[in-house]
Amino acid sequence: MKILIVSDTHRKDDSLYKILSETGPYDMLIHLGDSEGSEEKITGWAGEDCPVHIVLGNNDFFSNLDREKEITIGKYRILLTHGHYYNVSLGVERLELEARERDLDIVMYGHTHRPFYEVHNGVIILNPGSLSYPRQEGRKPSYMIMEVDESGEAHFTLNFLKV
Template sequence: MLKAIIISDSHGDLKNVRKIAEKEHNIDLVIHLGDLLGQDEQLAEIFNCEIKKVKGNCDYYSNNPVSDVVEFGGNRIFITHGHNYGVDFGLDGLSYAAEENKCNIALYGHTHVPDSSIRGKIIIVNPGSVSRPRQLGGRPTYGVMKVNGEGKADIRIEYV
């Protein structure tokens, strides 16, 4: 069983990211979906595993890509912050980008609201914000993706 932690919109506050690292064990991959605000090195110090990151709309000086494709446990995962794909207005642009890149999973942030849906054969997940949640109740959230030996991915939203 492979395990990935999915984080977005930490906005320079890694307090809850540290809590996630203490809570979660046997992590193979961390995916940060943007608005890390230059704390790439600190993120690498917190987690002892591979880290994939993309640039958010507040990451002005970041060299991270705007989007990327990650291979994980037999899955192709399209990762992006989401602002360049119009996620504030719907998921069509994100869904099309994932499909064009032959991905079966798309992960995005930006809205600070956790969400999951399926578009055709693509699983689409927003883990919410780990530091500035906007959903009703306002609790910080993140995602946990587990992939079994057959490549079946299970993605859940967790509270910090």
């Protein structure tokens, strides 16, 4: 299973379209907020056989997106959130605590526009960064791919958009 994980596209959707066109197809698309009204376009690009999960970001005004979602991929219970309700700009400790309280394996978040991947007390915490306004050193647009192998194990790769 191959899952595309993105965040913070802020209506600058050309990069996402390029990724879907050049590296797809995907079995699932996860957008971690701040799509700013592009939800239908993104869902259409993913294709009808690709489930799409998009959560509410702090810039998704007038949207009826879920504030967060819990999903299951294989053996993994996953929380999808933009992260601003958990003060992720100050650290991921609240995300870890929330995951442990809910018995979750993985937390995916956005908001900071910086890629992040760490395992905290058995909880995988990740952020794919931003495709539109990256803030990490080098400022390269980024996304992640999650692949679940035949034995059910998840593997994550951070990728940078070639511009």
